[in-house]
Amino acid sequence: MAKKITTAGIFTAVALILNYMEMLLPFNIGIPGIKPGLANLVVLLAIYLLPPAEAFAIAICRILLAGLFSGNGIALAFSLAGGLSSFFFMLACFKSNCFSPTGVSLAGGAVHNIAQFITALLLLQTQALLLYLPFLLLAGIAAGFCNGLLVVKLLSRLGKIHIF
């Protein structure tokens, strides 16, 4: 049990650190809210390396803690919507065994942004948001794709370490 907590703790910590680090990257595309989403990479790793319950714990913890640290309540709501939807979708894709990690990450990224878009649509109720949807989707696909490639590389290395 202690090993499970420690492993989950390490994953969560890495996710949180990546959350901060990606803010350092010069990523200003002019569309608000677009990020590389590296924390999702950690969740995806957890889905592949750990039992689903632990992966879920990691996902929930990193969303809540990151939200707490950011001090922004509304951002937390969006992060929850996006993060949870993407987690369950990625888990389903993983279980279905139809896709490689790249595909799962692709789906995760897209679902994350779609969920956040729907949340914004429900809260703001303005048609104007539709202007951003194609860019949100593209960004989610691109980020998901890059994350997926990274995860494939990481899995080939981490799979050899028998800590998990």
Added chain:
Amino acid sequence: MKRNDFFLLLLLLLGTLAAFLLRPEPSTAKAEHIQVTVNGKMYGTWKLNTPQTITVSTPYGENVIRIQNGAAYVSKADCPSRDCMKLKPVTNSGDTIVCLPHKLVVEGKSKNGNGGIDTIAH
């Protein structure tokens, strides 16, 4: 497994194309007034022909909207990322500035309320 990934990517790209087609038509008609909503509910409307400063103070936060030269923009905001201040000013009907953390939407509207384009014939 790799082949399914391509299908997924294709599906998502098609979805993105559909999203492009769903975009509301950008209008070329100048907006006459702005409509400000918070959390989907009407907050107020202001004409664009008079220079003025509007402070929108809600439980979600504070934004200051400045109307000048027939355009409206956010001159001050206390949201963490201040994205709303970086967006282009509202000049035409249908233009919007959104502050997501504050659930604020500033939308340009023309007199008849449905933008300048009534119909498009191809």
